Amino acid sequence: MNARIAAFLATSLTIALPITAAGADVSGEKVFLKCQACHTVDGGKGRIGPDLQGVIGRMPGDFGRASDAMNGYGEANGPWTEEALDKFLEDPRGTVPGNRMAFPGIRDSDDRQAVIQFLLDNPKP
Ligand code: HEC
Secondary structure, eight states, X not given: OOHHHXXXXXXXXXXXXXXXXXXXXXXXXXXGGGTTTTOOOSSSOOSSSOOOTTOTTSOTTOSTTOOHHHHHXXXXXXXXXXXXXXXXXXXXXXXXXXXXXXXXXXXXXHHHHHHHHHHHTSOOO
């Protein structure tokens, strides 16, 4: 193979690969960009919302400054599950009335599943 063809192939590959990767699946990390203004997943203190590392399995409202609404939801429903998170993220205000998360929700169920998977992939170490 001559050098020009090799260079051409190398260029097409670097262009083609990211496009394929982005087109195939919704990336949970990308959906989490919507949450990042208020949440972290690094085990730290979080921002205006709590850190979400290991949130699945944890009691709703188990963080400083949680609203009574979030604590009450936890008392009534138990720890966060994937199903509970799916409902909450679809309609935060309808699912936990009176909670303080100023976020309208995610309509697309694939996007919700992707961000839930992202949270599952970020457990407590
Ligand atoms: C504008 C800020 C903001 C955005 C954006 C936001 N949240 Fe929140 N979130 C909050 C606040 C504030 C709370 C605490 C609510 C309360 O105590 O009533 C919260 C609570 C939560 C909780 C409950 C945590 C616990 O430990 O019980 C989860 C889960 C959550 N958010 C997930 C998300 C996800 C996932 C996204 C992105 C798709 C998101 N949030 C976007 C501010 C935000």
